[in-house]
Amino acid sequence: MSGAVYENPDLKRERSQCLFDKEEITNLIDGGKEKTKERRDLEEFIVCDEDLKDSVPIEYLSHADKYSAELRKACLLFKKLSNPSNGPAEVSTVALLSTGAGAITLKEGNPLALHYIMFLPSLMSMCTPEQQEKWLPKATSLQMIGTYAQTEMGHGTFLRGLETTATYDPTTKEFILESPSITAYKWWPGGLGQTTNYAIVMAQLFTHEKCEGIHPFLVQLRDEETHEPLPGISVGEIGPKLGFNTVNNGYLGFEKVRIPRDHLLMKHSQVLEDGTYIKPASTKLGYGAMVFVRVLVVRDVAVQLRKAVTIATRYSCVRHQSELKPGDPEPQILDYVAQQNKLFPPLAATFGFHFAANYVWDLYNSAREGIGKGDLHLMPDLHGLSCALKALSSSEASNFVEVLRQSCGGHGYMVCSNFPRIYSLVTAAETYEGENTVLWLQVAKYLIKTRMDKSGGKSVAYLIDSNLMNNKIVDLNNDSITNLFQRVAAGYVDLAIKKLEGYNRQGMAPHDAWNHSAIHLIKGAQAHARYVVADCFVRSIKEGKFSDPVRLILNQLCELLLTYWLVEHSGDFFMFADLSANQLFKLQSKYMELLGTIRTYAVNLVDSFDIRDEALDSVLGCWDGNAYQRLFDEASKSPLNKTSVHRESFEKYLKPLMKSNL
Numbered sequence: 278m279s280g281a282v283y284e285n286p287d288l289k290r291e292r293s294q295c296l297f298d299k300e301e302i303t304n305l306i307d308g309g310k311e312k313t314k315e316r317r318d319l320e321e322f323i324v325c326d327e328d329l330k331d332s333v334p335i336e337y338l339s340h341a342d343k344y345s346a347e348l349r350k351a352c353l354l355f356k357k358l359s360n361p362s363n364g365p366a367e368v369s370t371v372a373l374l375s376t377g378a379g380a381i382t383l384k385e386g387n388p389l390a391l392h393y394i395m396f397l398p399s400l401m402s403m404c405t406p407e408q409q410e411k412w413l414p415k416a417t418s419l420q421m422i423g424t425y426a427q428t429e430m431g432h433g434t435f436l437r438g439l440e441t442t443a444t445y446d447p448t449t450k451e452f453i454l455e456s457p458s459i460t461a462y463k464w465w466p467g468g469l470g471q472t473t474n475y476a477i478v479m480a481q482l483f484t485h486e487k488c489e490g491i492h493p494f495l496v497q498l499r500d501e502e503t504h505e506p507l508p509g510i511s512v513g514e515i516g517p518k519l520g521f522n523t524v525n526n527g528y529l530g531f532e533k534v535r536i537p538r539d540h541l542l543m544k545h546s547q548v549l550e551d552g553t554y555i556k557p558a559s560t561k562l563g564y565g566a567m568v569f570v571r572v573l574v575v576r577d578v579a580v581q582l583r584k585a586v587t588i589a590t591r592y593s594c595v596r597h598q599s600e601l602k603p604g605d606p607e608p609q610i611l612d613y614v615a616q617q618n619k620l621f622p623p624l625a626a627t628f629g630f631h632f633a634a635n636y637v638w639d640l641y642n643s644a645r646e647g648i649g650k651g652d653l654h655l656m657p658d659l660h661g662l663s664c665a666l667k668a669l670s671s672s673e674a675s676n677f678v679e680v681l682r683q684s685c686g687g688h689g690y691m692v693c694s695n696f697p698r699i700y701s702l703v704t705a706a707e708t709y710e711g712e713n714t715v716l717w718l719q720v721a722k723y724l725i726k727t728r729m730d731k732s733g734g735k736s737v738a739y740l741i742d743s744n745l746m747n748n749k750i751v752d753l754n755n756d757s758i759t760n761l762f763q764r765v766a767a768g769y770v771d772l773a774i775k776k777l778e779g780y781n782r783q784g785m786a787p788h789d790a791w792n793h794s795a796i797h798l799i800k801g802a803q804a805h806a807r808y809v810v811a812d813c814f815v816r817s818i819k820e821g822k823f824s825d826p827v828r829l830i831l832n833q834l835c836e837l838l839l840t841y842w843l844v845e846h847s848g849d850f851f852m853f854a855d856l857s858a859n860q861l862f863k864l865q866s867k868y869m870e871l872l873g874t875i876r877t878y879a880v881n882l883v884d885s886f887d888i889r890d891e892a893l894d895s896v897l898g899c900w901d902g903n904a905y906q907r908l909f910d911e912a913s914k915s916p917l918n919k920t921s922v923h924r925e926s927f928e929k930y931l932k933p934l935m936k937s938n939l
């Protein structure tokens with residue numbers, strides 16, 4: 278696989294006992310044999326290109342030099358890939374971003390990411406054909422490099438509260454953009470600092486002195502030749518963050534900036550020359566770019582989680598510590614049940630999120646197709662599902678990655694383990710594209726509405742089943758546990774409805790009642806999201822074509838994840854699903870048994886994720902298991918180790934202190 282000569286004997290032994298076809302799992306994750314080949318070709322292309330390598334480890338560079346180094350590679354990469362004779366055939370930027378292959382060279386974050394993830398998709402979904410004709414060629418050829426500028430310093434979640442205004446002036450047929458205060462400054466958009474020359478700016482549209490709510494505008498920020506900010510535009514970078522430090526997140530303010538009328542993205546709503554406003558079929562059509570990324574996040578989180586699980590599982594195989602049996606040599610830490618308890622629920626979750634990501638991606642495509650024909654009926658279900666899965670996958674993955682880091686002891690704390698970076702990426706997804714708590718409350722709103730009005734999309738149809746709470750569950754298996762999650766979700770929704778009605782009877786205003794019920798509402802939404810993942814997992818196993826060994830493994834992983842979630846949230850199941858203490862004891866035993874079973878193939882399973890060393894980027898998780906030598910090699914790259922004494926600091930600070938006789 279890696280072509281390495283050395284292979285750690287513990288890993289070698291595990292690999293010699295593989296009882297399933299690893300390639301089958303690899304193809305499953307990639308989405309088919311062809312996709313596996315496409316990804317491998319792309320990775321090979323990136324790895325073999327000397328120009329895409331860093332001359333100095335990026336960790337030791339200054340903030341500005343890091344940005345410059347990543348931008349150099351990003352520009353080169355997109356340039357090379359745009360010319361098929363340079364790179365693998367048919368490689369799209371989507372594949373580059375969605376498979377995680379780009380991270381082989383762009384480790385700290387791609388300053389052009391927002392151009393591809395939000396700017397281009399916004400142009401494609403919110404422009405008229407005439408606007409697309411004018412702008413798409415320039416945007417795809419990167420003459421126009423854009424971002425999505427929505428969040429402001431004082432307003433992120435509450436979009437109706439955004440302050441930036443775009444006021445139509447019928448005399449000049451222009452909009453005038455204005456940031457009325459410091460809190461109105463756009464704050465966060467990726468690439469905005471120094472990279473982009475255009476942005477989709479979300480602003481409150483005023484025409485005929487009436488506010489029509491937030492709308493997307495294409496705004497030029499910088500001169501296309503000199504890259505200098507245009508008059509009235511104040512733009513810069515927001516500074517260092519927990520992660521994504523080369524994504525170049527920026528700020529943006531407007532002082533009476535005039536743009537032509539047709540720079541309002543007019544597919545869904547229009548302002549005519551005389552200032553007449555034409556409403557969209559739904560005001561939420563303008564939120565499409567956010568929905569798109571929420572859908573993508575579920576897949577990306579699974580990519581990141583697979584990396585973290587691979588690192589921790591391989592390291593747990595090669596690491597020997599303590600004493601399991603008195604007098605025996607130190608065992609592999611993978612043999613400690615407590616360690617398996619840290620590794621295998623996230624291992625199982627990677628599959629759950631993978632299947633759920635496929636499901637929401639298909640729904641996204643159906644909804645977009647419908648919207649194109651004026652049929653909006655899938656929008657509420659897509660909104661509910663994308664919020665639920667984005668929030669669940671990012672929050673679970675953040676918790677899992679932290680536990681996986683701990684599972685590697687002290688070495689997991691090293692940057693060269695790659696845990697810090699993976700953590701910074703997954704935890705960011707808890708906040709961006711809709712803060713998770715806020716998204717849970719959106720899901721809850723949808724669930725309550727469905728239960729009360731007896732109407733709703735496919736993902737919530739179970740809430741309308743009047744027998745849901747009466748079904749007696751005798752056997753606990755993947756199907757019945759999936760039903761129990763439905764009952765917990767419905768139980769919390771009913772409880773919240775009761776609370777809301779009670780508050781209402783006490784004379785409390787609806788918004789206060791909602792606020793007082795938030796904790797139950799969020800718990801209901803979370804149970805619903807777990808139900809969706811469980812359902813996708815169970816159905817994908819039933820409906821997919823698998824060899825017997827792989828089907829067995831997938832069933833065991835599904836059972837482990839569902840049992841883990843049930844045990845973790847057992848209180849909910851006692852309250853709403855008639856779970857008995859006896860059933861819980863049995864489930865705990867089953868869980869322990871599954872840990873032991875998964876132990877036998879865990880190393881081979883993470884191998885089948887097929888993450889090459891350059892993409893894993895971890896001294897602890899390399900395929901050859903040569904963790905200790907690699908740790909040493911990494912330490913030797915520290916600039917402080919270039920000389921035996923760090924002369925400058927010793928002479929300046931230490932020596933005087935040592936001589937000062939304190």
Ligand SMILES: CCCCCCCC/C=C\CCCCC/C=C/C(=O)SCCNC(=O)CCNC(=O)[C@H](O)C(C)(C)COP(=O)(O)OP(=O)(O)OC[C@H]1O[C@@H](n2cnc3c(N)ncnc32)[C@H](O)[C@@H]1OP(=O)(O)O
Pocket residue numbers: 370371374375390393394425427428433434435436437467561564565567568570573574577656657660708709710711712715719722726
């Ligand atoms: C190309 C391949 C790429 C590969 C991918 C890699 C993946 C990514 C990895 C790394 C890249 C990192 C990039 C990060 C980029 C980050 C960007 C951003 O963060 S952009 C900013 C995002 N901001 C937000 O998400 C703001 C969150 N807030 C909101 O969405 C809304 O304000 C709200 C919370 C939903 C509330 O909206 P509003 O006040 O307008 O509505 P309400 O009154 O509450 O509700 C009204 C009704 O509307 C329904 N609704 C709301 N939204 C939608 C929607 N989107 N679709 C359909 N319906 C919607 C809501 O349910 C209410 O319905 P009713 O109850 O009235 O029926």
Ligand SMILES: Cc1cc2nc3c(=O)[nH]c(=O)nc-3n(C[C@H](O)[C@H](O)[C@H](O)COP(=O)(O)OP(=O)(O)OC[C@H]3O[C@@H](n4cnc5c(N)ncnc54)[C@H](O)[C@@H]3O)c2cc1C
Pocket residue numbers: 391424425426427428431432433434435464465466467521526705708709710711712713714715718
């Ligand atoms: C890495 C990264 C990249 C980003 N990229 C972009 C980008 O490219 N473009 C862009 O426009 N933005 C971007 N953002 C901004 C991001 O979308 C916002 O940070 C996010 O939407 C949350 O908004 P906020 O920061 O205003 O948080 P707030 O909404 O102020 O949240 C603060 C706290 O208040 C709570 N809260 C808020 N409202 C409620 C409520 N109704 N009920 C209960 N609790 C509530 C939240 O749960 C949270 O705990 C990015 C952010 C990050 C971290």
